[in-house]
Amino acid sequence: MSKSKIFNISSEVDKSVTENKHRHVTDTTDIYNADFETAISATKFGKFNIFLFLLLIPSGWTNMLETTTMSYVFPAAHCDLDLSLSNRGSLNAITFVGMVSSGFIWGFLCDTLGRKKLMITGYLLDAAFVIMSSFSQNYTLLLIFKFFGGFIINGPFSALTAYLSEFHCSKYRSKVQLVRGMIVSCGTMALPLLAWAILPQDISINLFNDTVVLHSWNIFLLVCAIPSLISGIIFIFMPESPKFLMTVGRNEEALAIFKKVYSLNTGNKEKFPIQSLQDETKTERLETQKHGGHITAGRNKTQALKEGFQQIKPLCFPPHLKHIILVCSIQSVIMLTVNTLRLWLPQIFQSISDYQYYNNGTTASLCTMLEALRPSTHSNITCHVNFSPSVYLNTIIVAGVSISGYAIAGSIINKTGKKMLLGILSLSGGVCAMSIYFSKNTAMVVTLASLFLSTGGICGNVILTVVIDLFPTSLRAVTISLVLMFGRSASMVGNLIFPLLLSLGCAPPFFTIGSILILCSLLVMFLPNTDRKALE
Template sequence: MAANSFRNNKVHPAPNNVDIDENRGRQLTEADIYNADFETAISATKFGKFNVILFLLSIPAGWTSMFETTTMSYVFPAAHCDLNLSLNDKGSLNAVTFLGMVTSGFVWGFLCDTLGRKKLMVIGYLIDAMFVIMSSFSQNYTLLIIFKFFGGFIINGPFAALTAYMSEFHCSKYRSRVQLGRGMIVSCGTMVLPLLAWAILPQKIDIRLDDNIVLHSWNIYLLVCAIPSLISGILFIFMPESPKFLMTVGRNKEALAVFKQVFSINTGKSKEEFPIKHLVDETKLERVDESRHGGHITANRSKSLALKEGFQQIKPLCFPPHLKHIILVCTMQSMYMLSINTLRLWLPQIFQSISDYEYYNNGTTASLCTMLEILNSEKDSDEGCYVNFSASVYLNTMVISMVSMSGYVVAGSLINRLGKKPLLAILSVFGGLFAISIYFAQNTATVLTLASLFLSFGGICGNVILTIVIDLFPTKLRTVTISLVMMLGRSASMAGNLVFPLLLNLGCGPPFFSIGSIVIGCSVLAILLPNTDLKALK
């Protein structure tokens, strides 16, 4: 019907050099020009300067979530004297950010579809920067845990919006590469944090603001970690709203203006040369299987209607054939994230304990279990609490990050040859064995090697699960499914960081045997997964 409304209009052919649908490799037809869908329109904008700018802006934005969850693991060794932190306090500080993320999971999904991507990112990143800055002025454990909770609560939204935003400015030809690039950005952030820690934490800093507030090196470290959020919130003010979101809510005139702007930046041509003249009204399109896939999306819907339609999107997951699949992938992802994020966030403390043992024993080394006994013993002398800063702690975590990044490259070449299920099963078995073997390590180099391999294999498995989710669930259910999978995975991460210090109190073996067994268990569950390599569900 939309095409008929333009039947009497005079058609102005698009210029020959811009009338190719880049994504589909064909000439744009009259129907495309005057009734284009999103894929046709975004393909016509080409790939160019705007996409490069967007990728550069996503670097600080992509770091924010990882910074929010990881900074405390570097703060513990430096702040344990100032804050008098116990093992359980450290576990709570690691876990509380994930608690904030879990609490806000569905809230942000609703706001993202209601407010739009840009507004959510601008507001979210700036508020997150505010809470990180507030946490940097904390003088006690209570204030620090409150601000870390709200930091996790806030950062979940803009990070999810960023993922959608980057995808919605690229045609399907580039979309999968964009998400791979986003993953690499996050991995690079894991190398930036120990570099910052190495540069800032060993410094003798005591800035007294008044009788109650004294800033030490760890306070300055947290303050510096607010920079990515602050920069991102400011820069996204100058970016356009996602055209996909604008089309989804019936704001086609604004969406077309964004397409023209992107086209002009990418090609250097004027906006008037953009070949698409009108966009299809997505709010009036009939859904093929409305009852199964959650109903339609209403244009300019109210907040209450958006919430109702959001629940309609979740409903199909509670019934066959999706129910068994959602239970399986949620269970596996929770097990992977519990094991990975627990050991990852405790490794700096483990390496610090190794360094402390060597410091107090004149450079001699011992088995890991012997060196970890220092975590449960008091080493503070009559002269007061002492913080032993060692470059090896930061260098070791950087090595682990580099091994993990290399693992993604290798896995990318193997996944198509082996298939997702065999790759999951193999990496889970070996990853679990590596985690268990850490218990038997007799020196730092062995701990570093085994931990690097475990985190690399586990991280790959977690990402493979997400690709399986994309294959298993229809397009209209994928976003909500991934959100649910990640929310439960973060819940497991929170639980793991709370339980880990309790296991350490029981002895050296329980933490590593527990983590290793959980990951090996995933290899059994992988057998139950459908073979998505043969045929992805539509």
């Protein structure tokens, strides 16, 4: 059966209205006026959900590729592009600048125009800008294209986060984001393998009368556009989020999607137990009438855009105001620490490799080996590209540990609760980051960095599940975008400051990152307990 046939959802279904959210769903009981949680629970877990996880491979990797590829390009392109330490920090940070500048725009567009259209447009545009960046011949052009890549990818990432959660019932919702994190970690393992296969190759392709010369790092960037392109094409055949459709009053279409998902998951094409859905436009209006943010059923695109701005307003008032401040603060701390060290880790491993290359394979303490990154130590040395397998192997090990961490966290999150898991992991991650300073050899650096990035990465995904629990559907995607905007602003600052900290010495970078993440464990104490809160 073709994908287009599977996901071509017919909207010719009789419209009805409303039901009790706590009623038990069976395959033999007709239920009328069901709320979203009842309806999505009735679709079961099966082939459709597994297909969503498979789709996460290209779509989940695109955001990681957009922010991470530069850290592998630096060692290969620093001679071609004449990159200084500050240039490298800027190239790491510029993607986050683009993400921050577009965060709020994409958020309300996602909540007003829908998840599907935004993901199709966003992924295809991202592929275009990644392809353009692969033809860059100088630092300035690469900086510009990486900015626009960050500007674009923010939209589909926020939409994908909401989309995944809205196709799963509360039983699986907490684990979905951890599965997404695990799949992204698989991407961070695949990326160094791809870099290892392409970057050491001696490639020189002349185009347009030698005005454009493609080296191995250009080809590497070109290949990294493939996941975005695949994602944009596949989402053309995917259904819209039924939760979004219910929120905007398109219950007939939502019910048709529920029925199709149920049929795919169970193999039962006869009868879906839900016969009609709750009118959520009335529910949303009652919840938001004090501060605005209501949604008009059957609205046109102009109304949707106008109401999109109104939907942001409730975030500025209780009970959402204190929650948005808290989750933005926590996510900022997490992303500043994790994304800074994650993006500089390949360069740190390259520095270790360079030290061993120039010292006949001998090793030393981390601080001694990092001297290769200090500008004053190599100003008179001829530019040289040292492609060492150890750089890629070390990053693969770090990614492998992260995958194991997500697997463990996914199995215990419902037992420990999100709040406790966040507190324990952020405290542990901070200690690991500070301990890197005391590393006496490469093995210790790899071990501690692996533990730090594993715990920090899990925290970043868990806080997104907290956001999904805390905020209603009409505010969910815009809230996620806002939270990520603050987090990426912090990531941008971290990547700009890290070179300065390195120039001050070995201790400042690792003690700064570690102490900031420990601060997160204190902020977590103020989070409400959302573990028993169902999706609204």
